[in-house]
Amino acid sequence: MLTQIMLIFTAALTLALAATPVARRLAVHTNMVDQPAQRKTHVTPTPMLGGLAIYAAVLLALMIFGDKFYVHQVAGIVIGASLISFLGLWDDRMPLPAWAKLLGQVIPVIVLILTGVQVSIFDSPILNIAITLIWVLFITNAVNFLDNMDGLSAGIAAMASAYFLLLAALSGQYLVGALAAALLGACVGFLFYNFNPASIFMGDTGSLFLGFVLAAVGIKLRFPSNIPAVTWMIPVLVLGAPILDTSLVIISRLRRGRNPFTTPGKDHLSHRLVKMGYTRREAVLTLYLLGSIFGMIAVFVTQATILEAIVVGLTVLLAGLALIVYMEKTYRKTE
Numbered sequence: 047m048l049t050q051i052m053l054i055f056t057a058a059l060t061l062a063l064a065a066t067p068v069a070r071r072l073a074v075h076t077n078m079v080d081q082p083a084q085r086k087t088h089v090t091p092t093p094m095l096g097g098l099a100i101y102a103a104v105l106l107a108l109m110i111f112g113d114k115f116y117v118h119q120v121a122g123i124v125i126g127a128s129l130i131s132f133l134g135l136w137d138d139r140m141p142l143p144a145w146a147k148l149l150g151q152v153i154p155v156i157v158l159i160l161t162g163v164q165v166s167i168f169d170s171p172i173l174n175i176a177i178t179l180i181w182v183l184f185i186t187n188a189v190n191f192l193d194n195m196d197g198l199s200a201g202i203a204a205m206a207s208a209y210f211l212l213l214a215a216l217s218g219q220y221l222v223g224a225l226a227a228a229l230l231g232a233c234v235g236f237l238f239y240n241f242n243p244a245s246i247f248m249g250d251t252g253s254l255f256l257g258f259v260l261a262a263v264g265i266k267l268r269f270p271s272n273i274p275a276v277t278w279m280i281p282v283l284v285l286g287a288p289i290l291d292t293s294l295v296i297i298s299r300l301r302r303g304r305n306p307f308t309t310p311g312k313d314h315l316s317h318r319l320v321k322m323g324y325t326r327r328e329a330v331l332t333l334y335l336l337g338s339i340f341g342m343i344a345v346f347v348t349q350a351t352i353l354e355a356i357v358v359g360l361t362v363l364l365a366g367l368a369l370i371v372y373m374e375k376t377y378r379k380t381e
Contacts, residue, residue: 047220051211053111055227061103062235069099070239070246078138080247092244094138096236097252100200101131103232104259112224120221122161123262126154130186130258134250144308148183154258155182163262167274182261187307188288189257190250191295195316197241198330200248202287202337203256204233209284209341210263213348222266229259242327260285269348276355279347283362286340287333291315294370298377318373 073079073093080092105124112120133150136142142150155178158164164178193199207230214223233256239246248256264281282289291314296306298313319329343362347355 047218047223048215050111050220051215051223051227054107054224055231057110058103058107058228058231059235060231061106062099062232063238065099065102066096066236066239066246069093069095072098073246078249080249092247094247094249095135095251096240096246096248097131097134097138097250097255100232100236100248100252101127101255103235104228104255107228107231108224120225122158122163123225123259123266125161126157126262127255127259129154129157131251131255134190134252134254138249138251144305148187148307151183151186151254151258152179155179158182158262158265163265165265167278178265181265182258184292185261185264185285185288186254186257188285188292189260190253191292191314192288193248193250193253194312194314195242195326195330196244197237198316198333199253199256200233200237200240201330201334203260204230204237205287205334205337205341206260206284207233207263209344210260210267210281212341213267213269213280213284213345216345216348217267217269217271219266219268222263222268225259225263225266229256229263242330257288272348272350273352275352276347276350279355279359280344283340283344283347286343286362286366287337290336290366290369291333293366294373297370298374301374313377315373318377322376 070093073095076095078094080094082090105128108120108124130151133147133154137147159175159178165174165181167177168174189199189203192202207226211223211226211230214220214226236248236252240248264285267281269277269280294315295313299306299311304311316326316329316333319332320326324332343358347358350358
C-alpha cells in the first residue's frame, strides 16, 4: 500500500510540474487570461487553466498506479469531479450566473450519491442525502472562495490532502489514501508556479475540482476504532480553514445587506490579514498554519472519547466565532 501511495504522489507531482507550463501556454493561446480588476489582488494579466493541469495530474496518476478494484471504487468520484471541473472551465471562459453555477454543481453531487458516496451518520436515508448535498456543495464553494490570493487555495488543499493521507494511513484505507496522495502531489506541483508571485491561476476549473474531491474524500474516510458520534468531526476539522473563511464571508456580507454569493469583495481572511499589515505571502502562510492547526486537532479527535470530542468541538467553535467577531470589528473600522 505504501509503495503505491508514494508512486501516486510522485506521479501526480511530476505530472503537475510538467503539465502546468503547457496549460499556461494554452491559456495565453486561447485568451484565457485573468485581467486585473479592483476586487482582485494581482496587477498583471495572468493565464488561467492551471486547474486543467491539476485535474490531469490527479486522474493520470490514479489511472497509471491505481489497480482495477480501486478504479471501480473511485469511478463515481472521478465522474463527478470531471463534471464539476468542466463546469468550472465553462465558468472561466464565460462567467455563469451564481444560480446557474450552483445548479450545475448539484448534478455531480447526485452522481456521488448514486454511486454510494454519501454520508451515513443517520438512520434516515433522506437525511443522509440532504447532509451529503449540503456538505459537498459547501466545501466545493468554500475552496472556490478561498482562491483569492496567490498560492492560497492550492496550499490549503495540499494541507488538507496531507492530513487526509495521514489519517487514511493510520486507519489503513487505501482508497482515501490514494485520492489524497494524488491531490497532494498535484497541488504541490502546481504551487511551484502558483505561489506568490503566481505565473498562472487554477481558475474555477481547479478550485471546484479540488473542493469537490476533498469533500468526497472526507465522506469516504472511516475510523473503525471510534464511533460516528466522534468521527464525523474529523473531516470538518481537516477542512476547517476554508469552512472558517467562507463562514466569515457569509456572515460579513449578510451583515452589510449584500448577497454572499453574488457580491465579490476583498473581505476574506487573507484580505483582512493584509489590511492588518501582513504581506500577501505572510497572509497565505498564516492561513497555511491555521490549516495545519486544524489538521492536528483532527488527528487528536481520532482517538478522543465522546466527552473529549465535545470539549474540542465546542472550543474550536467558540474560537472560530471569536475570530469572526474580531475580524468583523477590525474590518468595520476600514470600511
